[in-house]
Amino acid sequence: MLLVAVGIGVLAVIVSAILGPKKASRAKLMAYESGNDPEHGGVGTNQRFPVHFYLVAMLFIIFDIETAFFYPLAVAYQKLIPFAFFEALTFVLLLLVGYVYVLKKRVLEWA
Amino acid sequence: MPDWLIAALITLLKAVLVALALLTTFAYMTLVERRLLARMQIRWGPNRVGPMGLLQPLADAIKSIFKEDLQVTMADKLVYTLAPIIAIGMALTAFGGIPAGPAGSLFGADPWVYNLDAGLLALLALTSMGVYGIFLGGWASGSKYPILGGLRSSAQMISYELGMGLSILGTLMLIGSLNFRVIVEWQALAGWTVLFQVFAFALFLLSSFAEVNRTPFDLPEAEQEIVAGYLTEYTAIKWALFQMAEYVNMITASALMATLFFGGYRGPVFLDGLIPGISGWPIIWLVVKIAFFLFLFIWVRATLPRFRYDQLMRLGWKLVLPAALTNTMLVAFYLAFLKPAGLGLWFLGLLSLAGLLGLFLMSDRVRALWSAPAAPKVPVKPARPVGGD
Numbered sequence: 001m002l003l004v005a006v007g008i009g010v011l012a013v014i015v016s017a018i019l020g021p022k023k024a025s026r027a028k029l030m031a032y033e034s035g036n037d038p039e040h041g042g043v044g045t046n047q048r049f050p051v052h053f054y055l056v057a058m059l060f061i062i063f064d065i066e067t068a069f070f071y072p073l074a075v076a077y078q079k080l081i082p083f084a085f086f087e088a089l090t091f092v093l094l095l096l097v098g099y100v101y102v103l104k105k106r107v108l109e110w111a
Numbered sequence: 112m113p114d115w116l117i118a119a120l121i122t123l124l125k126a127v128l129v130a131l132a133l134l135t136t137f138a139y140m141t142l143v144e145r146r147l148l149a150r151m152q153i154r155w156g157p158n159r160v161g162p163m164g165l166l167q168p169l170a171d172a173i174k175s176i177f178k179e180d181l182q183v184t185m186a187d188k189l190v191y192t193l194a195p196i197i198a199i200g201m202a203l204t205a206f207g208g209i210p211a212g213p214a215g216s217l218f219g220a221d222p223w224v225y226n227l228d229a230g231l232l233a234l235l236a237l238t239s240m241g242v243y244g245i246f247l248g249g250w251a252s253g254s255k256y257p258i259l260g261g262l263r264s265s266a267q268m269i270s271y272e273l274g275m276g277l278s279i280l281g282t283l284m285l286i287g288s289l290n291f292r293v294i295v296e297w298q299a300l301a302g303w304t305v306l307f308q309v310f311a312f313a314l315f316l317l318s319s320f321a322e323v324n325r326t327p328f329d330l331p332e333a334e335q336e337i338v339a340g341y342l343t344e345y346t347a348i349k350w351a352l353f354q355m356a357e358y359v360n361m362i363t364a365s366a367l368m369a370t371l372f373f374g375g376y377r378g379p380v381f382l383d384g385l386i387p388g389i390s391g392w393p394i395i396w397l398v399v400k401i402a403f404f405l406f407l408f409i410w411v412r413a414t415l416p417r418f419r420y421d422q423l424m425r426l427g428w429k430l431v432l433p434a435a436l437t438n439t440m441l442v443a444f445y446l447a448f449l450k451p452a453g454l455g456l457w458f459l460g461l462l463s464l465a466g467l468l469g470l471f472l473m474s475d476r477v478r479a480l481w482s483a484p485a486a487p488k489v490p491v492k493p494a495r496p497v498g499g500d
Contacts, residue, residue, distance in 0.1 A: 002204045003126070004127055004130050004203070005126075005130060005199065005200040005202075006200035008130055008134070009197075009200050010196055012352060013349065015176060016175075016177075016180055016347050020177060020178055020347055021179045022179065024179075024181065026184075028181060029182070029183055030184070032256065053262050053266050056270060056424065057265075057269065060270065060272070060273060064269075064272070067273065067276040067280075070280055070439070071280070071283070071289070074280045074281075074283040074284045074439075075283055075287055075288060075289060076287070077284045077287065077443065078284070081451075082447040082448065084443075084447070085444065085448075088439075088440070088443050089443075092439075092440060099432075099433070103429075108424065108425060108428045108429060109421070109425070
């Protein structure tokens with residue numbers, strides 16, 4: 001499936017590259033910036049971005065690991081009750097402490 | 112020919128079939144979307160190319176193939192080309208695991224391309240790989256708007272992925288399997304999961320709208336704000352591939368909702384009384400459910416305005432995430448204590464409904480979490496009366 005799917009993508013790009021016209025000019029290849037000459041463009045130039053994106057990514061990693069731990073628990077849950085309930089509760093409560101800390105630190109405010 | 116070769120060939124054939132079906136659906140989905148949006152705005156959609164505009168998708172496809180394939184000078188050549196391929200590859204692959212019927216119902220073959228025990232996990236993993244396509248595309252364009260769109264979309268998609276992953280945990284606890292077929296068969300016996308998990312379904316619906324970048328969450332490509340986001344520097348077929356990936360993700364999300372919450376390829380059993388065996392018609396029920404959810408996607412697009420970015424992130428982190436965790440613990444509590452006490456699944460359904468209603472009732476208070484920028488509370492001093500003392 002992966003093979004076929006990627007194959008379709010590659011094929012489409014190649015066919016289009018063969019069939020399409022090729023009349024590039026300097027103005028055409030300029031990055032879009034409402035008709036102005038682009039400033040600070042280009043890959044790898046040190047543009048600056050809000051640290052929020054970084055924080056969200058970190059939080060995502062933490063909570064996604066939580067989700068990853070939760071999946072096996074969820075699938076095997078019915079065999080482990082009621083013991084597993086308290087385990088899950090402890091885990092969630094611990095995470096909740098971190099979550100409340102994050103909330104209080106106002107990390108999730110995008111103002 | 113040895114057996115494994117035949118099996119491999121059949122799988123390959125099915126993969127090609129699924130991919131072509133998805134691409135056709137995508138093409139006609141664009142037409143249907145335009146027509147429906149037009150109807151909702153009291154005008155005609157495309158109706159010139161072919162009868163009822165039926166050849167419009169074909170014309171679009173041919174046009175985008177014959178367009179010039181530009182590459183902005185500042186772009187990173189390899190990644191720029193690779194990004195749409197990643198996007199479409201992951202989007203198409205994710206759909207292959209969804210079963211369209213019981214084993215052997217596709218002319219003697221199994222109606223799925225691959226069947227994994229951890230099918231749900233694989234699907235979630237593949238859909239989240241789509242983030243790479245979008246973000247790399249934005250980054251490699253070497254221009255401002257695409258980078259901004261790419262950053263936005265990656266932050267948005269990973270945030271709502273959490274909500275998505277957590278909101279289905281309750282369902283998994285009930286069913287105890289990640290295999291799609293087991294999930295569908297469980298629902299055939301016990302009833303659709305949405306009956307017991309309406310709260311989780313609402314959260315899942317919300318997250319999947321955000322996950323596939325549809326209105327009201329289509330900020331990465333908000334035309335009025337940042338031109339076309341990560342698509343700004345893409346032309347011709349590469350642009351079309353991104354669009355394709357978005358729509359295919361929509362179809363996959365619809366199929367996932369149908370499979371997880373609405374009985375998958377099984378129809379409602381009570382209809383069996385009218386026409387015997389109608390609930391087991393292969394594929395048709397899945398297609399009907401997918402079509403319904405796709406209609407919902409379009410309907411919502413025509414109805415709701417877009418969120419602001421801070422509202423979007425707050426909604427994801429402050430509402431969906433804790434609500435999904437609550438739902439999970441609710442199901443855990445039910446399974447651990449209430450079910451042994453003799454309360455049936457209907458009770459869980461009531462609990463879940465109560466959760467949803469509670470959310471609605473609290474909506475003003477909840478909305479304050481994500482619509483108003485939480486200002487630090489400054490006590491207002493009463494003005495001193497003039498004169499006096």
